[in-house]
Amino acid sequence: MEHIPVLLNECLDGLQVRPDGVYLDCTCGLGGHTGAIASQLTTGFVISNDRDEESLAKAKENTAAYADRIRFHHGRFSELPKALSENGVKAVDGVLADLGVSRYQLTTADRGFSFMADGPLDMRMSRSQETTAADIVNFSSPLELGQLIATLGEERRWWRRIAEAIVRGRPVHTTGQLATLIERAVPRTSRLHPATQTFQALRLAVNREPEELDALLEWLPSAVKPAGGRAAVISFMSLDDRKVKVRFQSLAKAGEVTLINKKVIVPGDEEIRNNPASRSAKLRVFEKL
Ligand SMILES: C[S@@+](CC[C@H](N)C(=O)[O-])C[C@H]1O[C@@H](n2cnc3c(N)ncnc32)[C@H](O)[C@@H]1O
Known part of the structure; x- marks a missing residue:
């Protein structure tokens, strides 16, 4: 590349x-x-x-x-x-x-950073870390998930709705699955894909x-x-x-x-x-x- x-x-x-x-x-x-x-x-x-x-x-x-x-x-x-x-x-x-x-990292599908390339919901910058994005998505409480999306994703408007949709759609294993859940839950209001900020939040959290x-x-x-x-x-x-x-x-x-x-x-x-x-x-x- x-x-x-x-x-x-x-x-x-x-x-x-x-x-x-x-x-x-x-x-x-x-x-x-x-x-x-x-x-x-x-x-x-x-x-x-x-x-x-x-x-x-x-x-x-x-x-x-x-x-x-x-x-x-x-x-x-x-x-x-x-x-x-x-x-x-x-x-x-x-x-x-x-x-x-x-x-x-973003464009390698199996690293799981992006909804543009379907892959496992991973997002670890180092494979030696334990927690993946799938762990956070599948095991956080709805409130924890919502707060993460609101703060680290700076998604002030739809965080609650996105978190609820994710929780209803669990277990989530792939980036594509997560992007689809979010896309169905909130309207597209800008050029940005509606999952952009949630993906940002998860990446920041996984890698601290x-x-x-x-x-x-x-x-x-x-x-x-x-x-x-x-x-x-x-x-x-x-x-x-x-x-x-x-x-x-x-x-x-x-x-x-x-x-x-x-x-x-x-x-x-x-x-x-x-x-x-x-x-x-x-x-x-x-x-x-
Ligand atoms: C924008 S890229 C750097 C590109 C690089 N300057 C080049 O020209 O190829 C950022 C890199 O920083 C690494 N990185 C991000 N946070 C890190 C951290 N806390 N500790 C060590 N590496 C980190 C990522 O794994 C990624 O490879």
């Missing part, structure tokens, strides 16, 4: 990659950003992390040309301190996080994404070197970007970092034309003082 890394030049500029620097890519995915960073290194290296074993295996193939400059690590954001210590590193010159799911992002943002300033270390975070959801913005602003206010771009960086028209999936991306960068 062709993979186009989002806001690539903006990330490389933002991180000011130096040939002898040490970098951390928190979200290796298929290795798009990792490969581009590695291509600029000589004596430096990049630690490239992901919680998804299958993505890491593909990234290794995709970045084989730079294998001597990349050290892969399998783990969650909350395990990143270990990724550094295992590589004998205290702090890095630059950290990149490109949040969320990858197109590869809000908690993971909180852990990452808390740790981030200690992960970069003082006097010049940089951190760049790309978000695709407004829930995530809000958290990144608030955290970066509070670090700036406390005098720990300076914000590199006063305004958030977004893709230009040409990037959106070439890669429509980039359209909601927002990049924020800080430099440690």
